[in-house]
Amino acid sequence: MSDQKSSVLTKLRFLMPIILGGVIFSMLVVMPLLRSRNLPILQDTGPSLTGHILAGSFAHEQKDLSAAIKYYEVALGVNSDNPALLEKLFSLYMSAGDMDKAVGLAPLLLNKEQDVQQAQLVLAVEKFKDKKYEQAEAIIEQTRDDPFSVFVKNMFLMWAAYGRDEDELARAHAETLLGLNTLNTLARWNIARLFEALGDDKRANELFISVIQKNAQNNVMRGSSFFSDYMGFLVAQGRGDEAMMLLESHLPQKDQTPYTLDAYRVVETPNKRNALSPAEGLAMGFLELGVIFSGELPAEITLPYLHQALWLNNKSDKARVVIGELLTGMGDENRALDIYGAVTSSSVSRIFARLSEARILENLGRKAEAQSLLEKLADKETHAFTLQSLADFYRRDEQMAKAELIYNKLIDALGEDESLNWELYFYRGITLEQQDKWDAAEADLLRARRLSGNQPFVLNYLGYSWIDNGVNLYQGLEMIKKAVAQEPRNGFFVDSLGWAFYRMKDFDTAVQFLEKATELEPDDPEIIDHLGDALWQSGRQIEARYQWRRALALEDESAKQKEIEDKIDHGVLQDAAGAGSGTSI
Known part of the structure; x- marks a missing residue:
């Protein structure tokens, strides 16, 4: 027994400096840091509250959103009147897409006179979703008047007026939205869908065409679902031949990306096109806001719009894909896998989701699962981008012979315009160089250099x-x-x-x-x-x-x-x- 006591005392003597060091670090570093971030939630609160706030903050920094929410929920239970705690937990709910809990906190925030724009917006969206359009309008009218808020407000009011069968008022809000000269591509696209829903196909077509003319000279068309949307509009009007000519002019390579493949599918295998409902129209607007800002603003700002888009239109697999991309960028890969797994439709989003899942699995070290997923996808969807995704995986995994075979197949299928596919020669050159096939590798790398116009990665690899x-x-x-x-x-x-x-x-x-x-x-x-x-x-x-x-x-x-x-x-x-x-x- 005395030996056991001695052992315990020895361990305590060893651990005591570490325990005291942790306490001193929390007092001298963590607490002032949190206070410096305008979080007065630690003042005069007691040890239990402080511990849960620190744990919640740490979990959030570690990208464990579920754990962060649990800790902050406990903290709010201890101090339910703290406006900073309310705002933090509300923000976490919005980032996690827990809209019901966010709606529950929003009135409490507003009662505290907190200037939380998203709190008003989520309450307005809840009413809109339930088709209580007048109540939704009354709430959204209370939002701020900065340029971005005015844009969102008018888009919201446009679709709310359409929901109330106030067609002329909806048109008036549409004209106001156009007059803001803000986010023009999104505004014109969204308004085109409104006019299509109103039966004004001529005005809708004018707006669609204006977007094409504005963006035809860059890569927006190749990386956007806009083109497939417009193809669906033309096909619904019996203008399928015109749609195909436009496709072949702007997107000559059918399976270069999932978006181009989707645009061709819309024309080749047309389905009935329904007018957007008010909820689908507003959801589309929120979704595209999220897409536009996903690479420019923090995810905590972008995710709420995407989650509200999914809340309004639960069938939007594109929203799920974009949310998954943001979560992956944040490092929350397990949550991203969950949301990608919910994409089950036969749409192009399913292919995106499977490719993204495979990349996450590879990053997590689950390479056998990633390889199996890509091989099954490439076997079923034999498109250039799915085959290249598999070849790229083989190359990164140093399965060079397998990668080379697929790159050979892709290069053999190229048309006359090779400039868009310089990377195929570049990647095949890498696989050949890694297999000590230097003469063939050098030829590919030189060709990639010529086709790419001195792309820096090609220059570096060939020079090295x-x-x-x-x-x-x-x-x-x-x-x-x-x-x-x-x-x-x-x-x-x-x-x-x-x-x-x-x-x-x-x-x-x-x-x-x-x-x-x-x-x-x-x-x-x-x-x-x-x-x-x-x-x-x-x-x-x-x-x-x-x-x-x-x-x-x-x-x-x-x-x-x-x-x-x-x-x-x-x-x-x-x-x-x-x-x-x-x-x-």
Whole structure:
């Protein structure tokens, strides 16, 4: 018994500094940090509340939205009158898409006179969803008058008026929306669907055409569901031939992307096109707002619009796909997998969802599942983009022979215009180079360079390959310099430049660039290994061994670990320009 007590006391003596350190850290660092973020929710609250708030904040930072919500719910139960807590939990509900709970908190926020625009909007959407349009209008009229809020307000009022059969009022709101000159593509597209619903096909067509004319010169058409939407409009009017001519003019490659495939499917296998309901029209507007801002604004701002789009139109698989993309970008990959799994329709969104699921599974290290999913999809949907997704997976997984076979098939099927497909030659060149088929690889990489107009990744790979093979050193150096000039903060490009100088025995210059590369990519073992080689050749052996030890700690592959261990013991060959630089002696 005394031995047990002694053991416990020993553990307590060991743990006490850690426990006290954690308490002091919370008092001196975490608490002031949270207060500095305008969260007065920690003041005069007691230990239980503080602990749940800290735990909720940590869970949110770790992308565990479900856990964060649970902790903040407990905290709000302790202090239900705290407006900052109310606002935080409301924001979490909106990000998670728990609209019923968000609606429950919204009146409490407004009663606290909190200026939370989303609280008014979600209450208005709830009424709109239940077809209580006049009540919805009364709430939305109370929102702010900044340009973006006015845009959302008029779009909302437009569809609410349509829902009340106030067609002229709906048209008036549409004209106001156009007059704002804000988010023109979205406004015109959304209003075109309203006029189509009103039976004014001429005005709808004018608006559709204006969007095409505005965006035809860029890649918007290739990456948007707008085109397939307009194709459906034309087919419904019996203008299928015109639709096909327009498609072949703007999107000549049928299966280049899921969007282009969808546009062709609408024309080739037409289905009955129904006019949008008020809820579907507003949902479409919110969805496109989310799409537009998904790459520009934080997800906490964008997600509420997407979730409300799905709330208004639960059949919107496109909303699910966009939400999944945002969650993936936030690092919440498990939640993204859940929402992708809910995409079950036969629409193009299903293909998107399966491809996205596979990429997440690969990122999570579940490569066998990812490969199985992609192989099944490519077997069923034999389109260029599904086959390339499988080939790209094989290439990343170093199954080069399998990847090469698919790239061969895709390249053989190319038409006359190869410029849009330079990456196929680039990726096949990589697979060939990795299989020591250098002559064929070089031909593909040179072709990719010509077709891409000196795309920096092509320049870097070809230049690096030349230098690493000890050929065309000066040409390779100039290529890499061009790549670095285009992307000066790309650590891998800067590493290539340093390695070029290394192979040309300019070790001091090599060290300068390789040090910069390790600053840009501090956790890449190959770059750190290169820096070690350059330091060794510069006579800085102690520093070289330090860098090699860093590289060894980060390296996963056993063969490369053995190479680094040999260099730590013996250094590197003096002939840096010869084959196999870094070989142990």
